[in-house]
Amino acid sequence: SNDQVEQLVEAASLAPSGGNTQPWKWLAHSNALFLFHDEKESASWIDFKHSASYVALGAAIENLKIKAESLHLSANYTLFPNGEESKLTAVFSFSELQTRTERYTNLEKGMTMRLTNRKKGDRRPLSDEVSASLKSAVELDENAVLYLTQNEEDVQLIADVVSASERVRFLHPQGHHDFYSREIRWTKDKDGPVSEGLDIKTLELSESDKTGLIVASSPEVIKLLNKWGGGSAFEKLSKKSIASSSAIGLIVLPTYSSYNFIKGGEALQRVWLDANVNRLSFQPLTAPLFMIERMKQSNGEGMTTLMVDELYVLEQKLQKVFPALKDNQGIFMFRLSYADEASIRSMRKPLNEILQFSEV
Ligand SMILES: Cc1cc2nc3c(=O)[nH]c(=O)nc-3n(C[C@H](O)[C@H](O)[C@H](O)COP(=O)(O)O)c2cc1C
Structure with missing residues (x-):
């Protein structure tokens, strides 16, 4: 009906x-x-x-x-x-x-x-029972595998890799443009919630980080940072919160295909639901995998040599933490933590914008 x-x-x-x-x-x-x-x-x-x-x-x-x-x-x-x-x-x-x-x-x-909860955690470990539950949520699909690491050095290395990838993304003209003109919404309290895009409040930033983000919205600033080899301030944004996580998770499937990205999304939803039911906070960390994939599939098109070189180094580091990435397709990486509740919930488009009934 x-x-x-x-x-x-x-x-x-x-x-x-x-x-x-x-x-x-x-x-x-x-x-x-x-x-x-x-x-x-x-x-x-x-x-x-x-x-x-x-x-x-x-x-x-x-x-x-x-x-x-x-x-x-x-x-x-x-x-x-x-x-x-x-x-x-x-x-x-x-x-x-x-x-x-x-x-x-x-x-x-x-x-x-x-x-999505981007707040810092307290590094409390996951019980074996919770870890097993998360794994089985992903592996309900016999082709999907979840790797979880709680090792402190691994978590730190992932914090480095993700924050470096996010810096690279910010410094790329198109990545920068997408973030500032399509994703982020600078709502003021009186504006009320937005039904799509990222409300600035969901990013859980300190006042000084917010200021940094505003300064960096200027393409001129980005040009200068590129010239100076700068931009490390961007790394600060995510590094500390990632390092505060209890665990890093990675979903892999055997090969690269559109079909497998959909299957990976199904598995992702199961593990995310399971994590939240178990009171674990969940934040995707997707910049490295998606950027490395773009670099490899397009032979670095539209990227500077510096950027390509850096992405290769980041890939090596990722493979050190997750050796399965050497001969499987990495689909989705995320962090899990025990943290305070998120400040606000993101909104959705109204149903009549996304659903149509056909009478013919
Ligand atoms: C494919 C995909 C990639 C995402 N990448 C990131 C990311 O790199 N960092 C992050 O903080 N959130 C990331 N997210 C979370 C989204 O921003 C979030 O799901 C969206 O804003 C809706 O909010 P909600 O998850 O709280 O409902 C990603 C989500 C998906 C599905």
Whole structure:
């Protein structure tokens, strides 16, 4: 029924997306539901060949599957029915649910509470039970694997790699432009919440960091920083908070493909829900993997030699922490911590902007 469709799409829309772009559009037609990739929402320098969007679409699909079961429906779907080049990402049909996926009952509890929390943690260790639960959430898909490290040196090394990648991204003209003109929203309290993009308040920055971010919004400043080989102030933004994490997680699948980025997104959503149900804060750390991928897949096109060299070094460091990256596709890296609650929750586009019913 239309009511069920609305509940399903509403649940799907709670999924995370890079820069909160929400790159999805839904079309309902009789018993079928079509998911389209809304490319104009997601064209950005860091979203090379849409891999970041596919992860978000996969997360939305997972939410929909979980919600379907709570409505006693089984969601059957085909990915890329018209091939991987098509914007049609998935087609769903629904049947009466025969057996519940045991895992989903628990994950559903996390659906409305799941969020990105960028606050610092206290490095409290994860119990074996929690670690096992996170791993099994990812590995419900037999091709996906979760690697977790709580080792202090590893966490520190990842903090270095991520903050260096974020500096490189900021100093790249296109990366800089995307961040300031598309992602970040400088809302004042009186403006009320925004329904897409990153509200500055979700970044959990100190006043001085905020000032730094404002100064760095000028392309002229960036030109100078590039000339001087500067920009290390950007590293400060994330380094400390990453180093305060209890653990770093990495989801891998065997190979590079659009299909696998979607499957990785489904696995991501499960582990994120499981983490939040277990009271763990979750923050994606995606700049290194996506930038290294862009560098490799495009042979460093549009990057300076300096940047390419640096990304190679960062890749080596990542592989030191996660040797599986040598012969698997890294899909998504994140940090887990025990932290205070996030300051605010990000918003979503209204349902009527993302869902249409077709009568024909
Ligand atoms: C593919 C992808 C990449 C992301 N990359 C980052 C990141 O590098 N750093 C970060 O702090 N958040 C990152 N996020 C989190 C999004 O900004 C966040 O999901 C979005 O703003 C919605 O907020 P919510 O997760 O609290 O619902 C990423 C999310 C996705 C799905």
